Amino acid sequence: xxxxxxxxxxxxxxxxxxxxxxxxxxxxxxxxxxxxxxxxxxxxxxxxxxxxxxxxxxxxxxxxxxxxxxxxxxxxxxxxxxxxxxxxxxxxxxxxxxxxxxxxxxxxxxxxxxxxxxxxxxxxxxxxxxxxxxxxxxxxxxxxxxxxxxxxxxxxxxxxxxxxxxxxxxxxxxxxxxxxxxxxxxxxxxxxxxxxxxxxxxxxxxxxxxxxxxxxxxxxxxxxxxxxxxxxxxxxxxxxxxxxxxxxxxxxxxxxxxxxxxxxxxxxxxxxxxxxxxxxxxxxx
Amino acid sequence: xxxxxxxxxxxxxxxxxxxxxxxxxxxxxxxxxxxxxxxxxxxxxxxxxxxxxxxxxxxxxxxxxxxxxxxxxxxxxxxxxxxxxxxxxxxxxxxxxxxxxxxxxxxxxxxxxxxxxxxxxxxxxxxxxxxxxxxxxxxxxxxxxxxxxxxxxxxxxxxxxxxxxxxxxxxxxxxxxxxxxxxxxxxxxxxxxxxxxxxxxxxxxxxxxxxxxxxxxxxxxxxxxxxxxxxxxxxxxxxxxxxxxxxxxxxxxxxxxxxxxxxxxxxxxxxxxxxxxxxxxxxxxxxxx
Amino acid sequence: xxxxxxxxxxxxxxxxxxxxxxxxxxxxxxxxxxxxxxxxxxxxxxxxxxxxxxxxxxxxxxxxxxxxxxxxxxxxxxxxxxxxxxxxxxxxxxxxxxxxxxxxxxxxxxxxxxxxxxxxxxxxxxxxxxxxxxxxxxxxxxxxxxxxxxxxxxxxxxxxxxxxxxxxxxxxxxxxxxxxxxxxxxxxxxxxxxxxxxxxxxxxxxxxxxxxxxxxxxxxxxxxxxxxxxxxxxxxxxxxxxxxxxxxxxxxxxxxxxxxxxxxxxxxxxxxxxxxxx
Numbered sequence: 138x139x140x141x142x143x144x145x146x147x148x149x150x151x152x153x154x155x156x157x158x159x160x161x162x163x164x165x166x167x168x169x170x171x172x173x174x175x176x177x178x179x180x181x182x183x184x185x186x187x188x189x190x191x192x193x194x195x196x197x198x199x200x201x202x203x204x205x206x207x208x209x210x211x212x213x214x215x216x217x218x219x220x221x222x223x224x225x226x227x228x229x230x231x232x233x234x235x236x237x238x239x240x241x242x243x244x245x246x247x248x249x250x251x252x253x254x255x256x257x258x259x260x261x262x263x264x265x266x267x268x269x270x271x272x273x274x275x276x277x278x279x280x281x282x283x284x285x286x287x288x289x290x291x292x293x294x295x296x297x298x299x300x301x302x303x304x305x306x307x308x309x310x311x312x313x314x315x316x317x318x319x320x321x322x323x324x325x326x327x328x329x330x331x332x333x334x335x336x337x338x339x340x341x342x343x344x345x346x347x348x349x350x351x352x353x354x355x356x357x358x359x360x361x362x363x364x365x366x367x368x369x370x371x372x373x374x375x376x377x378x379x380x381x382x383x384x385x386x387x388x389x390x391x392x393x394x395x396x397x398x399x400x401x402x403x404x405x406x407x408x409x410x411x412x413x414x415x416x417x418x419x420x421x422x
Numbered sequence: 423x424x425x426x427x428x429x430x431x432x433x434x435x436x437x438x439x440x441x442x443x444x445x446x447x448x449x450x451x452x453x454x455x456x457x458x459x460x461x462x463x464x465x466x467x468x469x470x471x472x473x474x475x476x477x478x479x480x481x482x483x484x485x486x487x488x489x490x491x492x493x494x495x496x497x498x499x500x501x502x503x504x505x506x507x508x509x510x511x512x513x514x515x516x517x518x519x520x521x522x523x524x525x526x527x528x529x530x531x532x533x534x535x536x537x538x539x540x541x542x543x544x545x546x547x548x549x550x551x552x553x554x555x556x557x558x559x560x561x562x563x564x565x566x567x568x569x570x571x572x573x574x575x576x577x578x579x580x581x582x583x584x585x586x587x588x589x590x591x592x593x594x595x596x597x598x599x600x601x602x603x604x605x606x607x608x609x610x611x612x613x614x615x616x617x618x619x620x621x622x623x624x625x626x627x628x629x630x631x632x633x634x635x636x637x638x639x640x641x642x643x644x645x646x647x648x649x650x651x652x653x654x655x656x657x658x659x660x661x662x663x664x665x666x667x668x669x670x671x672x673x674x675x676x677x678x679x680x681x682x683x684x685x686x687x688x689x690x691x692x693x694x695x696x697x698x699x700x701x702x703x704x705x706x707x708x709x710x711x
Numbered sequence: 712x713x714x715x716x717x718x719x720x721x722x723x724x725x726x727x728x729x730x731x732x733x734x735x736x737x738x739x740x741x742x743x744x745x746x747x748x749x750x751x752x753x754x755x756x757x758x759x760x761x762x763x764x765x766x767x768x769x770x771x772x773x774x775x776x777x778x779x780x781x782x783x784x785x786x787x788x789x790x791x792x793x794x795x796x797x798x799x800x801x802x803x804x805x806x807x808x809x810x811x812x813x814x815x816x817x818x819x820x821x822x823x824x825x826x827x828x829x830x831x832x833x834x835x836x837x838x839x840x841x842x843x844x845x846x847x848x849x850x851x852x853x854x855x856x857x858x859x860x861x862x863x864x865x866x867x868x869x870x871x872x873x874x875x876x877x878x879x880x881x882x883x884x885x886x887x888x889x890x891x892x893x894x895x896x897x898x899x900x901x902x903x904x905x906x907x908x909x910x911x912x913x914x915x916x917x918x919x920x921x922x923x924x925x926x927x928x929x930x931x932x933x934x935x936x937x938x939x940x941x942x943x944x945x946x947x948x949x950x951x952x953x954x955x956x957x958x959x960x961x962x963x964x965x966x967x968x969x970x971x972x973x974x975x976x977x978x979x980x981x982x983x984x985x986x987x988x989x
Contacts, residue, residue, distance in 0.1 A: 141886045148888045149803050155795030159862060160816030162855050166831045173834060193611060194594045225730035233724055242735065244978050249738045251974040253916030255947045256963055260741055262950065267631065276588040276632055278617055289737055322720040350824025352919040357951060364614035372617050377826045382593045382620045384830065384923060385508045388515040391595060399830050410822040506844060506926055506938060623952025
């Protein structure tokens with residue numbers, strides 16, 4: 138029996154070590170990206186990185202402002218396309234559709250999440266980019282194209298978390314409101330949406346994280362010009378595409394500057410993660 | 423609510439099912455372990471025998487290097503030649519650090535890279551390309567420079583065609599961009615607003631689709647989907663390059679740190695031999711000499 | 712507000728249904744678009760032959776092997792870590808600061824964009840540890856990426872095993888570990904498998920993390936130290952560089968069918984599992 142107890146203690150210790158694998162990986166990744174990316178920022182001054190407009194690594198100019206603006210403009214566009222659609226789907230799935238219909242539709246929408254991002258990018262190239270070029274003008278490779286494709290890509294994330302948020306509400310909210318004579322839509326607008334707000338906020342933030350972090354689809358359809366976009370039809374480069382475009386080809390300070398791009402991306406993502414975590418924690422209370 | 427009896431009653435059925443699951447699960451684990459072990463073992467045995475020759479760098483040279491490697495390995499089945507992309511700068515870096523025995527560069531070495539040994543394995547023209555439907559056939563080098571610098575923004579200003587110009591360039595670090603910068607732009611900058619893509623193929627694909635686009639790619643990769651412009655009246659043809667009339671010609675370099683290793687030297691000798699150079703020509707490039 | 716609440720409701724309802732219908736249509740469009748152009752290219756030869764001339768002709772056999780090897784490697788590394796973490800969280804500790812740290816770590820890891828995994832894998836495995844562009848580097852990087860999914864699904868699966876199972880084994884004099892390995896894990900296996908299958912799907916579709924760590928060499932990998940091009944990377948290169956649209960559609964079709972199949976299987980498994988215990 139004592140031998141068994143000792144074994145159990147060893148097992149507990151081993152499992153504790155394993156349990157820290159995710160945390161340690163996170164720490165190692167953070168350490169690597171920061172140790173590779175921050176020295177150059179301080180050598181040239183963080184201001185020149187964050188506010189510089191010129192990205193000409195061969196001339197030692199590493200202005201990342203166009204990419205920061207690029208990431209946020211593409212993401213904002215994606216939210217504009219994706220969030221209303223997602224909320225509509227979530228309301229329909231939880232309030233209007235019969236149980237049977239919802240059971241069919243929900244997995245179909247979740248399957249959207251499994252389609253690889255390169256396939257979305259490809260659809261962007263062969264369908265959306267030519268459409269924009271021929272009908273709206275510009276090169277087609279643009280903020281708009283990226284926003285549409287990313288807006289579609291974040292749908293499954295935002296829908297499934299919003300659906301969870303609606304389903305987590307006590308049924309009495311809905312029943313009470315309906316009993317008072319409100320229509321389903323009045324109930325949704327005045328009772329359920331406000332009550333599920335923090336869950337929906339978490340969903341939107343996570344969708345935003347997905348949009349900011351997406352790389353391959355964006356590289357294929359955004360045109361990657363390292364300039365602050367002046368219109369939705371202008372090409373744009375995001376932080377992620379900056380890394381992916383030039384990573385394999387860079388050396389020396391150029392490569393360090395790409396890690397600095399990674400640092401900025403990392404910080405943005407961590408802020409979003411923390412916000413989403415807060416929002417969903419509030420929901421549980 | 424549940425009495426101990428009821429709970430115990432669950433056990434036989436549950437444990438029977440669990441045993442079944444465990445058995446099938448066990449088989450899976452075993453299979454995976456065996457496969458993984460085999461994979462690892464084969465890896466170790468090859469790692470111990472000394473690997474092969476790694477050639478890395480310029481994506482412009484990569485297709486030709488792949489072809490050379492394929493033929494060379496048929497002649498010398500014992501040697502594995504591993505060809506990787508990564509771009510000229512990365513290739514030069516890899517040759518210096520030893521990550522690759524041979525680095526491929528599609529631009530001349532910069533002053534701070536002159537410590538490496540460079541061998542010209544082929545020469546390549548750089549073609550300025552437009553959509554096949556573009557009425558423009560000829561452009562001056564100054565015109566190309568003005569378009570890529572963003573000083574000329576519409577086709578009307580070039581006298582042929584109309585509408586804005588979509589400028590497509592390569593990414594920083596690419597040898598093709600390096601060569602274009604050096605030969606066309608010189609000290610000037612390519613406009614920030616230019617579309618940036620990371621391979622010759624992508625630039626070609628975009629120019630082939632957009633009637634307003636202009637870009638530059640390796641002459642060997644020009645195909646009927648795009649049109650190569652004449653520069654100052656000189657067609658981008660092999661004959662003109664050989665005669666030294668065409669302005670945009672760059673060397674394709676194999677770069678080694680110090681004297682090449684014997685197997686690297688043997689591969690180089692093969693490429694510079696008549697057989698190797700014939701492959702260069704059939705691929706649309708020009709001989710090294 | 713003009714109009715009766717009922718009329719507003721009717722209008723809003725049809726608007727919301729339209730948006731939902733559009734979402735479904737987009738999905739159907741993407742899948743049909745790829746399959747209609749891609750499936751005619753897929754044949755036995757396409758799956759079993761080597762590519763010729765950089766992928767203009769021939770098949771995609773090496774990329775299938777590369778995808779399998781890379782995925783297998785990632786799963787082999789991530790599954791023990793993920794399941795171990797889940798066992799610790801559910802069976803060996805109680806909720807507290809420690810579990811919050813572990814969960815937060817996993818959640819953050821899940822939020823990191825794949826390109827940052829690629830960047831990290833490139834600098835650590837490919838250059839610092841000198842593993843080169845290889846199945847090993849790619850597999851390690853991918854395993855880090857899928858770890859959070861495996862932790863989360865395994866934890867849910869283990870939690871849904873009724874407490875009575877554990878009580879019974881405890882009353883029979885089993886140690887905790889015996890209870891875990893003989894009762895809890897086997898009962899949770901379908902749920903854990905679901906997580907692993909989902910991760911397989913994610914690994915197969917991944918591009919950004921793989922292209923910088925496993926490279927893009929278009930030959931049959933001979934060992935874990937070989938560079939290898941996965942189907943997703945091959946498709947990316949074919950489509951982007953306009954090498955061959957026919958081959959690109961064919962590769963995309965294989966990719967989409969594989970991933971849809973995997974996701975449907977895992978969805979089905981998950982629902983059977985949930986129904987069993989709820």
